[in-house]
Amino acid sequence: LAGRTALITGAARGIGEAVAEVLARDGARLILLDVPSAQADLEALAARLDATALPLDITSPDAAERIADAVPALDTLVHNAGITRDRTLAKMPADRWATVLDVNLASVLTTTDALLKSGTLSHGGRIVATASIAGLAGNAGQTNYAASKAGIAGLTRALAPKALAEHGVTVNAVAPGFIETKMTAAVPLFIREAGRRMNSLGQGGLPVDVAETTAWFAHPASGAVNGQVVRVCGQSLLGA
Template sequence: MSDRYIDFVNSDIGRRLVGAVGLPSPARLERWQPGRLRPVEGALLLGGGALASTVAGFANKLTSEVYVQGVSESPLPAWTAGLGPKLKALVFDASGLADPAELKALREFFQPLMKSLARSAHIVILGRAPQTLSDPQAHITQRALEGFSRSLAKELRNGGTAQLLYVDPAAEDQLEGALRFFLSPKSAFISGQVLHLGACGDQVQDWTRPLAGRKALVTGAARGIGAAIAETLARDGAELLLVDVPQAEGDLHALAARLGGRALGLDICATDAAQRLIEALPEGVDIVVHNAGITRDKTLANMTPEYWDAVLAVNLQAPQQLTQRLLESGTLGDAARVILLSSTSGLAGNRGQANYAASKAGLVGLAQAWAARLAERGGSINAVAPGFIETHMTAKMPFALREAGRRLSSLGQGGQPQDVAEAVAWLAQPGSGAVNGQALRVCGQSFLGA
């Protein structure tokens, strides 16, 4: 659905009017387009500690324009505020900061360049997970990065985003994959997020088709976000089995035919659902995306047992039971990637959605509870929590609620199904096993929840 306000404020007359009266002016976000060759199209600036040198070792794979700030011994050209090009991407290594007094390095690096950012600029700050540090001062300092990075993300304009990645020493070889995602338009609607990268033995062999040779199962795939996920996984080389309810088989089979995949009409709550999936996957499966979900909204005072039970069964119990059966039967392969579609409602709560929010929060719990179990086999399980996404469902919302959902975020707009799909596709990559048991919000840094 078109966002007419976005269209207006990005027109010539709209820019003049909103500037004159002080209305918010969200930028049209830059998203990944077919045929694009590099993650960053523009200048990348590196700064901070030793991890910046690690990034410099592969930075030419990200973009042809790489700089360091000010005068240094680096062979890379220096960037100076007011003289250098507009910055499309930034990586600052704060992992060596071990005392609160050293946090001034953040201001010293970022303050001079805040007015030199290009449209849709992407910033990544690197740190060390506080819980892994024995020195209390270092723990405090690294934890402070979360408040800084989230505040920085809220100060960015023109579609800019900022993330914090805590990187274990054993995970430094997975930095390229993470930066290929977070510095690129694939992460256009993700901002203010904090993720922890741990050790992962797998590597992407072909960045143009990072999922080549991988078999993927997507539930709720017939339309909307599910269809976008299927399209993106296919773009990245995955072989697809698409699942949706029998009533949606027409759309499901058409999508599968277009993507060269297979379709299976199936009620995931049926007693034989797991067995039918196992039979449909004789060669096993490497990627499982639990996207199927329903809403049955009522305030708790008016919630019927039928509404409660239906939502918990589809959204939470079925993903748990199906994943367990796929795992126990050996259908879910080693180094598998399981992605659960949660929601910001599950993180923040939402009036009239106690059943839905409970089910989506439960999926985050499922990722946390099963992370170690999957890791034993080289696998991972994570949740993706979309915020307001422009779909046929949100198009039917009352105007005031729809506008509130769009504007109550740092990016000031709703996301697209592609935004969710890109996050799922990244978490499905071999190297993304570095992320495990975590929840990634795709919400434009929504003001709702943590």
């Protein structure tokens, strides 16, 4: 990835932080984006990886413009920022539904569209989005999250041929299973333990597992891989 520039959203911790470490290891120049409240962690990581920190909420109406200002030519865009606001559907307040759909799906759609149209994403570029096995299989108590991640899988498949034909950019997604991060640390103990064990490896995955697949999509040699949603889940029972 030497000579290539990558922007990672939600980079301050968890999977985003691991993606930053792996892409930096492979030679990319990085712009690391996360919410302003995570600025201290973001700047510490940026200093460690000789990267640029961009404190910005990806749902801001001017997010794409701010990204284009910070990086006029982008080779790889990793949409990793994501949140959960779990509730069973009958008890789901409208704002929990809307917030998850906004962060996980709408922001990906609007920033991708704007950055392709403005030509910020270079020819030969890569977009890597983050789905989830919950979006492929559904998951009790996560209808909002699963809908947003199913949307990412659909967006990836629908946009890929058009983005390649019109902009020379590939669009792919990772669909992680249970990965050990702060997001899954918040899951109640019994469900968390089941999530860890319900796969062929009998353990939770690590952020680096997802990061290595993201780096493979980002690689210049992966140009023939387009419109794919790759599960990184240790062969999880969910959706098997």
